[in-house]
Amino acid sequence: DMQNAIRYCRHEAFGWGVDRIGVMGFSAGGHLAATAATMYTGAMPRPDFAVLIYPRVTLRRGEGNGTKHGLLGRDETWEGREQEHERLLSYWSADTHVSADTPPCFITLCEDDGAVHATNVLPFYSGLVSHKVPVEMHIFPTGGHGWGFSYEKYKGEGRDNFAPYRADFESALLRWLDTQSL
Secondary structure (H helix, E strand, C coil): CHHHHHHHHHHHHHHHHCCCEEEEECCCHHHHHHHHHCCCCCCCCCCEEEEECCCCCCCCCCCHHHHHHHHHHHHHCCCCCHHHHHHHHHCCCCHHCCCCCCCCCCEECCCCCCCCCHHHCCCHHHHHHCCCCCCCEEEEECCCCCCCCCHHHHHCCCCCCCCHHHHHHHHHHHHHHHHCCC
16 A cells, blocks of 8 residues: 555656655554565655654564554464464564665654664664665654654643654754755
8 A cells, every 4th residue: 555655646746746755654654664665566666765753663573562463463373373473573574674775764763662662773774774775863862652742642731751852853854854855
């Protein structure tokens, strides 16, 4: 579906006045965006850039199983088929598909994220660096998981742990996006 969406956007891009098509995803959507950036099937569905916000990139690690379970089912359903399960976990881990043709990526998350720890993204980041793919990554100290939506949710309650970094994040993302149109 993601590849078809990118194809559609490319087909309509001239009429929209758009010359670059990117993907952006948060959490499990970050996993989808990362796989779109690494597992495309040709030039037409390849995004020109990817923005990954607290993404679940590697499924092989033990922490934060929501994306893994949503995609492949709970671990116990694979009893007796552990090798096939491991193969699929590796296959659906976006870091195993990074290549020199992976588009530039912007990645950000928080150190105190209980759902997607920063170490989950490091194999993806390392793959990008080793393949000389342009990447910018920010790991903020606080904000937890879901801070992309916490501003409105906790407005006025003083519970937005990402508040001290929101302006920095927005500035960095806008600056980075500007560099993608060059």
